[in-house]
Each structure stands twice: as C-alpha cells, then as structure tokens.
Amino acid sequence: MTNIVETAVAAGNFTTLVAAVTAANLAETLSGPGPFTVFAPTDEAFAKLPAGTVEGLLKDIPALTTILKHHVVSGTVMAADAAKLTKATPLDGGDLVIDATDGVTVGGAKVVTADLVCDNGVIHVVDTVILP
Numbered sequence: 001m002t003n004i005v006e007t008a009v010a011a012g013n014f015t016t017l018v019a020a021v022t023a024a025n026l027a028e029t030l031s032g033p034g035p036f037t038v039f040a041p042t043d044e045a046f047a048k049l050p051a052g053t054v055e056g057l058l059k060d061i062p063a064l065t066t067i068l069k070h071h072v073v074s075g076t077v078m079a080a081d082a083a084k085l086t087k088a089t090p091l092d093g094g095d096l097v098i099d100a101t102d103g104v105t106v107g108g109a110k111v112v113t114a115d116l117v118c119d120n121g122v123i124h125v126v127d128t129v130i131l132p
Helices: 004-011 015-023 027-031 043-047 053-059 061-069
Strands: 036-041 072-074 096-099 109-118 121-126
Touching: 004 015, 004 027, 004 036, 004 109, 004 121, 015 027, 015 036, 015 043, 015 053, 015 061, 036 109, 053 061
Parallel strands: 036 121
Antiparallel strands: 036 072, 109 121
16 A cells, blocks of 8 residues: 555646645655545645646745645545535644535535545545635
8 A cells, every 4th residue: 555645646646736745845744654534626626726826826935734634634634524514624724625415525625535544544536626
C-alpha cells in the first residue's frame, strides 16, 4: 500500500493538489504516519476556480496552507462513518459541514469517489475545492 501523497500522485488526476501540497510544505506531513482523512479536489475541481486563483495561491503560501488544511481531518473517517456526521473539524480548525441527504457533500463539495485507503489514512475524492 502507499501513503496519501503517493496515492494522489499515482492516481494522475490530482496534479494541482500535489503541486499545492508540495508548495505549502505539507507533503512530508501527509506522507507521515497520520492517520489523516483527505477530501481531495481533482484537477477538474481546481479548474473550476476563477482564472488566476491557483497561481495566486501558489504565491501566497499562508493562504494556500490554510485552504489545504481545510481539506484534511485528523484520523481515518471512512465514508460510512462520514455519512453519519453533520460536521468535522479540519486541521485549520474551522468546520466542515457534512450532508448525506443526497449523496455525501463535505463543505459543499460532492464526494465523487470514497474510501481510497492508504497506509496513513483515507482519501475521498471531491468535485470542488473547499474554501474555509
């Protein structure tokens, strides 16, 4: 099995996320023992942001770090468990609202693929970048 970062790299549809995690110096953390639950936006999700947003964030590492930490919850939260919750606390200390009435959404982002199990946690693929 592989860790969260290795799994994201191998998937091939998280190149923007991996670049952002690397730029924010979070790759080592997300490769570490964890466990972590990552709500991972795809490249398509990042492409939905207004033009220039990603480039601007890559130049504003503190803001980028906050946004990325808003996608990560400490511990392993599998989809079946997440569907029973109404909120979770991400690493940035904010709140992620979870709604399971029509599929599962987290912070307004729809979970499109759940439970990609890694050595140090789990990835849930989301269709939108979740902003704090």
